[in-house]
Amino acid sequence: MERSSPTPKSRASEIPIYEIPGGIHPEEHKLRSSQPEIKRLPLASEFIINLKGQAGNRSLPIVEVGDTVLKGQVIAECDGIFSAYQHAPTSGEVVAIEKRTIAHPSGLDDLCIVIKADGEDRWCELTPTHSLDDMDREAVLAQIFEKGVVGLGGASFPSHIKLKQHEGIHTLIINAAECEPYITCDDKLMQEHAKEVLLGAEIISKLYQDIDIVIGIEDNKPQAIDAIQQAREALKLSNIKLGVVPTKYPSGGEKQLIQLLTGKEVPHGKLPADLGLVMHNVGTCYAIQQALNEGKPLVERLVTLTGDSCNTPGNYWVPFGTPVNHLVQATKSETPKRLIMGGPMMGYQLPSADVGIVKATNCIIMAADGELGLDQTALPCIRCGACMDACPASLLPQQLFWHAQADEFDKAEEYDLFDCIECGACAYVCPSHIPLVQHYRYAKSTIRNKRVEKIKAEKARERYEARQERLERVKREKAERHRKAAEARKKAAQEAGKKDEKKAAVQAALARVQAKKKAQQAEGSDNSEPSSDKDNSDKNNSEGNN
Structure with missing residues (x-):
């Protein structure tokens, strides 16, 4: 693993x-939303909570239509380890548990819990942790898990899973680049x-032993840098260092920020934990602090509302499930040409304004006609190589494009397709306006689907072979039972025959005995007749003499 050469320290980098x-260095468009203070919008009348609103498995509803819920109450529990709890974003009544259009590029429907707000926004009973130092590691992880905390940097992966591994972890990186x-x-x-x-980062650091904390932040955020430094001094957290990186997109990518701060590259197929590193977003740190110190589950997040059609751009606390059309109306915005969830580089166009925001929603761009350049016609590739120069993962985007376009997925994988972070830098610099990332996403999804189908086919084959083996086994067992039954019958017949022979012999012997007796009786009868005549003769003679 090679280590990059360090550059001169950026502003305030420690x-x-x-x-x-x-x-690349795209136009930032950040000033319009970064100036106003954080605010809240009026509550929506209806909230649509997508049960697949985080990475991993879909959550399972534990409420029924007609139930009354309080803000922060659990309404869906996790389904397996790769899932997260969902909590009511406000108080009200569950009016539906049904499929609705969700915030996803596919525009498909998925199961949602619909809550009609009562306008009171009443919290359920909260249980803050007052003795964090007395809690063991598992208890802290359990609190993070039960409060539904997920990564708020975009992936929305359940945070307790990322924090489970602690062996060999020596550095915690807080991602504040937001590039x-x-x-x-x-x-x-x-x-x-x-x-x-910082308190959230400190809570995370207590899950490890002798860990360093580095906050990676771009140098275009001087006010945030000053605020972090002042808070660090006030809290006396000397173990936290600032790594101020040059403004460049996509410096906020996980692997890119790790390379910027440590000079190490995460190897292909490996995770940051394999290098002894763990990374969390600043929003995740804030959510963990709220979960432990305030006892509040994750029911809302800070969302940037911006774009040329947005009349009051800024950052707002938005409860999960808030319909996007409510955000448009609450900011008194014009009807946008497009609604983009996320940024212009890695975000996607929403299929409908009726979808509710999810835990991964960090921005809604209310784009005016022609604002994002999405209407430009794609032209043939001229093989200029600009995409290759812009790729932060050192891939060959043009090769990936050609193989993805030709459905040559095996070759695309040979060019490390899955190392692509889909940052969009290649598409941004493409003079032919080719939507390169869309082709990569298509190839990735097709490969994943084929893998799933292959696994299903393999399991189906295993089930078929198991069934055939079972049928053959049953057939063999049946034949064996028939054979044994036939042998038993034959043996019984033989034994019966032997019994008949024995009985016949006995009968023959008895017959012989009887015959012999009869013969003896007959013989005895013949011998007794002359004696009888003699006696009679003697008797007659005596009578005559007299």
Whole structure:
């Protein structure tokens, strides 16, 4: 594993900063939303909570239609380890548990819990942790798990899973780079809640032994840097270092930020934990602090509302399940040409304004006509190589494009398709306006689907072979039973025959005995007749003499 050469320290950086390959400098469009203070919008009348609103398995509803719920009450429990609890974003009544259009590029429906708000926004009973130092590691992880905390940097992976491994972890990196254009929610969170963010990082650090904490932040956030430094001094957290990196997209990518701060590259097929590193977003740190110190489950997040059609851009606390059309109306915005969830580089267009926001929603761009350049016609590739120069993962985007376009997925994998982080830098610099990332996503999803189908086919084959083996076994057992039954019958017949022979012999012997007796009786009868005549003769003679 090679280590990059360090560059001169950026503004206020307290550790060496290294370089990453590729990257671009798109227009930031951050000023319009980063100036106003964080605010709240009026509550929506209806909340649509998508049960697949985080990475992993879908949550399972534990409420029924007609139930009354309080804010923070559990409404869906996890389904296996790769899942998360869902909590009511406000108080009200469950009016439906049905399929609704969800915030996903596919535009498909999925199971949602629909809550009609009562307008009171009443919390359920909260249980803050007052003795964090007395809690063991498992108890802290259990609290993070039960409060539904997931990664708020975009992936929304359940945080307790990422925190489980502690052997060999020596550095905690807090991702505060927020490099994508338009998005400023992390910047504003650090400006106004730096203390809570650092307390959350401190809670995470207590899950490990002798761990260093590094906050990776771009140098275009001077107010956030000052706020973090002041909060660190106030809390006396000397183990936290600032790594201020040059402004460059996508410096906020997990692997890219690790390389910038440590000079190490995460090997292909490996995780940061294999290098002794664990990374969490500043929003996740804030959520963990709220979960432990305030007892509040994750029911809302800071969302950047911006775009040319947004009349009051800024950052707002938005409860999960809030319909996007409510956000458009509450900011008194014009009807947008497009609604983009996430940033312009890695976000996606929403299929409907009726979808509810999820835990991964960090930004809603209310784009005006022509704002994001999505209407440009794609032209043939001219093989200029600009995409290769911009790729932060050192891939060959044009090769991936050709193989994905030709459905040559095996060759695409040979060119490390799954190392692509889908940052969109290649598409941004493409003079032919080819939507390269869409082709990569298509190839990835097709390969994943084929793998799933292959697994299903393999399992079906195993089931078929097991069935055939079972049928053959039953057939053999049946034949064996028939054979044994036939042998038993034959043996019984033989034994019966032997019994008949024995009986016949006995009968013959008895017959012989009887015959012999009869013969003897007959013979005895013949011998007794002359004596009788003699006696009679003698008797007659005596009578005559007399």
